[in-house]
Amino acid sequence: MSMIKVEGVSKKYQLGHIVSSKNLTNPFKRGLQRLTGRSMQEEVAEEFWALRNVSFDIQQGEVVGIIGKNGAGKSTLLKILSRITDPSTGRIELNGRVSSLLEVGTGFNPELTGRENIYLNGAILGMSRKEIQSKFDEIVAFAEVEKFLDTPVKRYSSGMYVRLAFAVAAHLEPEILIVDEVLAVGDATFQKKCMGKMQEVGKQGRTVLFVSHNMGTISRLCNRAILLNQGGVVADGPVHHVIKSYLQEGTGTGAWARWDDSATAPGDDVARLLSVRVCSEDGITSERVDIHKPVGIEVEYEVLKSGHVLQPNCHFFNSEGVYAFISIDNKSEHCDLPKELGRYKSTAWIPGNLLAEGTMLVGVALTTFEPQCVHFYEQDVVAFEVVDNASGDSARGDYHGDLPGVVRPQLVWETSVSQGKRP
Amino acid sequence: MNDSATDLRKHRTVIRPRTGWIPVRWHELWHYRGLLWAFTSRDIKVRYKQTLLGFSWAALQPIMSMVVFTVIFGKLAGFDSLTGDVPYQLVVMAGILPWSFFQGALGRAGNSLVANQSIVTKVYFPRLWIPLSSLGSGMVDFLIALFVLFLLMMYYGFYPSVSSLLIPVVMLGIACLSVGIGMIFSAIIVKVRDFGMVLSYITTFWMYLTPVMYPAEVVSEKWRWLLDFNPMYGYINCFRSILLEQPMNWISLFYSVGFSILFLVVGLFYFTRVEKNFADVV
CATH class of the missing domain: 2.70.50.60 (abc- transporter (atp binding component) like domain)
Structure with missing residues (x-):
């Protein structure tokens, strides 16, 4: 069934913008300028459409990546979906409980201990005290902060802080999870752990909406992607297809x-x-x-x-x-x-x-x-x-599977045998 | 499968632009009631963190104000002759306690949205809990100070009577008044920070207009009726009467309760009407 249904959503912001001297619209300031002879400035509101007529439909169990350049409207879309701000036009239907994770450690208080922050953060994210209590040990184990539970988080290393914050959020059990770029933090091992957790969420049949600049993460996590540009949807479909059009768009003419x-x-x-x-x-x-x-x-x-x-x-x-x-x-x-x-x-x-x-x-x-x-x-x-056209003479040889890595040089291999028999 | 589908429909949310007056969503407020405790306990715990005296400050602050006011208004201005057999210290202290609760709660509620802006812009929950939660930490200070006041009363030979049980009722009235005005200010300050300054001047000015550090008798009979229109006067008067067993001024209390209800209702409606914009304007 359809979990998220977005129909013609637009969002308008008023931007302040300074004009001076001749273009003043405020009659009071204009008069004052004429009287004093000094040039004055005023702020003029300008409309800016962060989202224009966005529509899409997301089914249960889909893990969807939202990609686009900075300023394409990704964050605005997430803010509207997580009900932080209202759309200016359009309609959204969400079928299920929604949890959004737009920032790691929302509402963490540096003065409070790890334990206290788990409860505080959990409550802000919409968990009941009982729910937090039942998941408490799991959260602590995931974050690997057992020893520092009663230390104020301002004394935490940034790695510990992020781990704890992610752990609380990861143990929410909503039907719809909205995540913004939180995996960009923490060390490599922890990032891997987070990715695992996210994949698990997707496999449990829950719907995930995920924003990232990291195309690798998007392609590994998501099966579908939506590309935004200047507030509109420009591509929506299988993840590899959309990433490709993003990369081409991002680089203008490509080559x-x-x-x-x-x-x-x-x-x-x-x-x-x-x-x-x-x-x-x-x-x-x-x-x-x-x-x-x-x-x-x-x-x-x-x-x-x-x-x-x-x-x-x-x-x-x-x-x-x-x-x-x-x-x-x-x-x-x-x-x-x-x-x-x-x-x-x-x-x-x-x-x-x-x-x-x-x-x-x-x-x-x-x-x-x-x-x-x-x-x-x-x-x-x-x-x-x-x-690689896989003709057999590249470093890939006759292997056709996944070969990760940034470089793939052809190296000279030497093999000798010191014990045993040659065939 | 049908079960899970109906289950999901139960949590259906429809998001669309909202305009005009919006009803308060009580059921949602109730669903998120855990936030009241979460925010309150955070504020209480953080309050005196990394201080040497900790919660003793809650007792020390009113005592120090009392000493200052007693010297200036009681001795130098000679108001202590107006309080009859009740020591001036007690009259002042019984004024300072409800007033500092009011002033603290109003100030915190008014600035609460700005203080919590990092949460407001990042996660959804009923915003009303933010100003509403600003009452708790002041209440702890009040209770500590009230204990000190009881000790002081006993020192002067006044023993708290059964009517002290009415204190929670007075405090509820003050809470409604402060949070009602606080909600209105918070919704304005979130957009225009100047009103944060305005609020602090208003409360300072308001304190001088309220018989907090002086007895109501200082104001001449001819003008005393004006005090009834000060929403805090009825409560402070009532608080003093309860503790120091003086005659109650029912009319002023009636006015105060009326103002509390009025501000609470206006505050609730105004706040709910504009809350959808908070994340954009903060």
Whole structure:
């Protein structure tokens, strides 16, 4: 049955916004300005639609990821679904108890002990005292804070704090769970534990709505995703499909980004970025790259002020947000000499058989190292996908299963035998 | 399967834009009643954390105010001649206690939404519990101070009589008044912080207009009827009469109870009407 039914929901905010002198609308201030001859300012309300006509339907047991850039309306949607704020138009039907976890440790008081905070936080999240009591030991064990139960949480390490806060929330038993990016905290082991807990919730037939910037987490947890952009739903469907359109949207043209107007291009008075391109050996712009073949990141920039040593550098992230590596141009000819005015084009070549399959997001920067100054740094400016056609001669060999990792180099293996017989 | 489906329908929630006056959702308030205890115990526990004297402050504060007021108003202004056989100290203390409860509860209720904004913007629960929970911690202070007052009375040879049992009734009236006004202010302060300052000036000013540190007899007969329109006058008067066995002023008490009900109702309706915007405007 349908657990969450969202029909044409929009949300309008009034934004304050300062205007001065001639554009004053307040007659009192206008008069005052005329009298005193001093220019005045006033705040004018401007409408901003954080969500526009959003509709979707979520069935029981679905684990749905909500993705989108910052400001796409994800948080507003969650706030409306968790009833923190009213929609401006539209209608939502929720069939079942809802718990929302928009922040870890909501209502934690630093002065209170771990024990006291479990009860306080539980009550705020809608648990009865009895319910908390019955789950108390489980919560404490999950959070691994037995020894510090009677210590004020202000003396906790940030890891302990987060563990305790997540543990309380994870032991809620709602039919609908709404979670916002809480897994971005804590150490790797605990994150794994949280993920396990979340998967368990999904498997129990409960409905989960999950917002994250981490595409890896989304793709592992969810079977469906909804992509928001500028307050509207732009894609809704199987998770891998939606993530792909998000990555393409997030990077503009995908393999090629360029700025036609140098005034708005990233950069400062020393240098400006003109374009970034992912290309193959023969110079063709390509979004998909064969895992065997080298791939080039071509950065074109214009120097507006001579006399600076400028070194382009590229930053590589996989779709899970893992910082794979950085490469700085410190090997090419004259790279350490001050640059004259003009347009420059630098290409970084990543050898074949280095990256793992999957999407790579590239950030591009131009840096002067002595004294250190970053002229521009554009994150996620281009993206490309490394593809293994599984012909058997890559590092994958004849194995067709899941191969995690950021890199997948072809290594030389040597095997010797010291005891036993050769076949 | 049918069972679980009906079970889920039982918890159906429909969210849509709300406008105009909204009824108070009593059943929901009751469902979340655990919050009253959660917020109250938090405030009580946090109150005197990391102080050396702890709850002794609840006794020390009224004693110190009493000493100051007795010296200034009793001795220097000579008001102590107006209180008859009752020592001025007792009259002042019996005024300070209900007044500081009122002032504390009003101040905390008024600023409660801002103080709890991190919760208000992150999780849903009936917002009414926030101002309502601000009464508890002041009540603990009041009880401690009341104990001190009893000791002081016995020192001066006044023994609490059976009519002391009426104290809870007076306190309930004060609680309704403070939380009623507090709800209105909290809903305004959440948007316009200036009213936090305004509230603190109003309460200070109000204290001087109320016979807290001076006996009502200071005000001349001709103007004393005006005091009836001070919602706190009836309660403080009643409180003193109960403890110090003086004649009751029923008319002023009647007015006070009326004001309490009025402010409580207006507060409830106003708060419920605007609460949907709190998370957006805080």
